[in-house]
Amino acid sequence: MSTVIEHPVRARLVASAPRRESVAATLRYDPENPFAVQMTFPAPATLEGIEVAWEFARDLLATGLDEPAGLGDVRVRPYGYDRTVVEFHAPEGVAMVHIRTCEVRRFLQRARHLVPDGREHEFLDLDQDLTELLRDAR
Template sequence: MSIVIEQLVEARLVADAPRMPSIPATLHYDRRDPFAVRMTFPAPATLEDVEVCWTFARDLLAAGLCAPDGYGDVRVRPYGPDRTMLEFHAPEGTAVVHVCSDDVRRFLTATGALVPAGQEHRHLDLDQDLAELMRDAC
C-alpha cells in the first residue's frame, strides 16, 4: 500500500474580478507526517511565479467542511452546499480559494483509509524525529 496520497483539485481564486480564475492545486498526504496535509499551487498560479505549498492539520480540513475552523494562517469553512473555502494568510496578503467539497471529502476518505483519524500517533517514528531534531541543533 502506498504511503502517499495526492489528489488534483480545481481551486477557484476569489478576486475582485467578475469571474474567478481556476487554479490547479494538489492536495497531498504522507503517512510519515500523519497529522498534516499540504496544498500546493503551481508556479504559474502564484504572484511570485514560484510553487507555493501550505501545510496544515488534516483535522482542520475535515472540520472546515462542516463549520468555520482555524485561527491562524489557514482557515477553512463551508461555502454553500457544495464548496469549501480556504483562506491562506501570509505577510504579503491573503489568498482565498474555493474547492469542491466532494473533492475534499474524497481526499479525506482516502487519507482515512491510509491512517484512520485518531490513529495518527501510531504512524510517528518519535526516535527518528528526535534524532533529526538533535542533529539539526548541532
C-alpha cells in the first residue's frame, strides 16, 4: 500500500478580465505513478461544473519553478519573486493559474521524500503494467 500525497493550494485564476479569482486546487502525488503529479480543480472552479484533474510530469513542475518549462498541454514558469504560473492548454482554450512557489516547493519536497529524484523507476510495477496492457489487448 503506497502513501499518496494530497496538498491543497490556493490557485489564483488569471482571466482576461482584470479581476483575479482565487480557487481551491489540490496537488497530488502517488508513488504508484512516480513520474507524474496531478493538479485537481473542484467543480465550482471549472467551466463544465465538474471536477477536472490534469496529470503532468513531476520534473516539469520542478523545472518550471526556476525557468520556463513545457511545450505541450501544460506549461510552467516562474512569475515574480513568489509565484509560479501553470498554464493548461486545451481545445476549449487556455487556463492560467498562479500558485505560491513556496507551496509548490513544499509539495515537491514531500513527494521527493517518498520517491527521490532519479529513483522513480524503482517504484514502477512493470509486471502489473504489462499484465494490464495485455489484458486490454484481448
